[in-house]
Amino acid sequence: MLGFDSHCHLHFHHFDSDLTTVIDDSRKAGISHILIPSVDVNTAEVSADIAERYNLFSAAAFHPEHLPEKSTEEVEWTSIKQVLLRPNTVAVGETGLDFHHETFKPEEQLRWFQRHIELAEATGYSLIVHSRGAEAEVLQHLPESLSVPVILHCWGGDETQTDTAVSRGFYIGVDGPLTYKKNNRLRELIQGIPRNRLLVETDSPFLPPEPFRGRRNEPSYTRFITMKIRELWNNNLSIERVSFTLWENAMRAYRLHPENRRADIVYKYGDSLYVNLTSRCQNNCSFCIRRSADGISSYYLKHSEDPAENLVLSTIDAAPMKEFKELVFCGFGEPTLRSDLLMKSARCASARGVETRLNTNGLCTSFMSDEKVVELLNCFHKVSISLNASGAREYNRICPSTVVDPWDHLMKFIKLAKGTGVNIQVSVVNHSGADIPRVKALAARLQIPLRIR
Ligand code: SF4
Incomplete structure (x- = not known):
């Protein structure tokens, strides 16, 4: 009952x-x-x-x-x-x-x-x-x-x-x-x-x-x-x-019913505050948590539709950001799909003296100009890029994407990011089927720190 x-x-x-x-x-x-x-x-x-x-x-x-x-x-x-x-x-x-x-x-x-x-x-x-x-x-x-x-x-x-x-x-x-x-x-x-x-x-x-x-x-x-x-x-x-x-x-x-369920726009993880702008993503990675869950650590994060811009901005504004190490734009989808809101939110946070980090799949060069991508990158103190593979074929296997030639876009994004001087790192998921030694070698060639997740 x-x-x-x-x-x-x-x-x-x-x-x-x-x-x-x-x-x-x-x-x-x-x-x-x-x-x-x-x-x-x-x-x-x-x-x-x-x-x-x-x-x-x-x-x-x-x-x-x-x-x-x-x-x-x-x-x-x-x-x-x-x-x-x-x-x-x-x-x-x-x-x-x-x-x-x-x-x-x-x-x-x-x-x-x-x-x-x-x-x-x-x-x-x-x-x-x-x-x-x-x-x-x-x-x-x-x-x-x-x-x-x-x-x-x-x-x-x-x-x-x-x-x-x-x-x-x-x-x-x-x-x-x-x-x-x-x-x-x-x-x-x-x-x-x-x-x-x-x-x-x-x-x-x-x-x-x-x-x-x-x-x-x-x-x-x-x-x-x-x-x-x-x-x-x-x-x-x-x-x-x-x-x-x-x-x-x-x-x-209480907005728990499937008809009007509220997904969290901000949530705590470790000593950081995370921002969840969208549940959309161009990829369907084999290890993606969205395949098996509606959220992370008891937070419900699956937006039925993108939250309104003013709600996102007011939610971030109301959050006690000073209590956290950094504000991380990550969430339950790809944040760069809302690039204008992403930049606006990051700038608001920076103006309040808060460190900002972007976690991205690095595929936004498929729909943004290089200038716009550089502008976006410059809004953040740190950028973490999901590398996930050591080459195109491996990437396509682990991270099936709607983007044509996603690996090429990822490499282009990394190059642009290196050019900005923003603090960047790349990441790979362990046990995802990626060839970790080859991913390590690639990260070394790119001269970017690698985080194995
Ligand atoms: S890029 Fe991230 S959000 Fe998108 S499918 Fe892969 S793991 Fe999930």
Whole structure:
């Protein structure tokens, strides 16, 4: 059975002693997916750890009741951005406004809500919004045209506000109180929400549904809220059918569904930050990871189409680049296929004092003039060129290409690269069928350092 607890605080101490059992129990109860939001830097890191350990998903943000101190806010904001770069972290959240507790002044909460909205928009992450006593203000401050899904978690708005939220395409999260005897108002409200906009969430360890009120809430109790939703929708539907619909909604809300899956544009590898501009490539190398996987090290990197230029630039701009040794343009395809964007991105990074490296198959001379290739090369501090073979015939065997005479283009690219004075190296994959001693001899003749991968 597929089921999604779309908001579950497994990072809180309430689960310290039996986290594995809680997750096992939820799986037995048909909850295949869980999203763990966070409230500050520490909980964001814990949520990301749990998500990676148990193959779940997490989110990172400052909750409106857990905003950072003024003196450390920029350092902490950078830390939140660092967590967002982790492979199973898929959303900004939970952020929002809480005028019920008002631990922080409304202006301060609004300032941070705005920052989170901008970060989600810049990077393409879904946005999880908390609102308590501030539903009207939340709707007012969410921009009319947002490019990312918005999840109104544990929604408490009235009918008019809910209609507005739904008409703007927001997802509505519903929790345990739906099962409470006296909560007819919430049940009526939920009945009026289109089925494809509703998410089920436990908000564990809080808000347990009937019959568990007064106890710690757990993700396995999602089933009891789902059963109440089934009652409201149609008792003839199977629980599996209702759970699947709610699962699909959450998959879309968090951009995990094949229909709208978000591929990472930037990702961490070692102490470098990598940029993934495209999933296209002229080659189909025998060892290419794209043949067997959709990504690297738990990152999903397979773009269904090239990400928009402004999204790439804003994602790079929002990344905490200073925290990394270098910015590497590599990804899950050939970056020079987007040469203009590649040059623009590399120049932006260099202007911020960041070292840049290009990893390329060296075939761009097949579609770019020599002058343009030299201009491109000069945008980088280092260039790593996939040599992969000791000659044309070997190259064609290991790296079948749509480019005519790819070896000739590769040799031409290497010659142009040597002429620029940019720091270059060539590479070959071990055990790929390449004649390594001959590749070594070729690299020596070319007088370029060789890296055997
Ligand atoms: S050049 Fe790189 S991305 Fe393209 S097929 Fe070969 S290994 Fe894969």
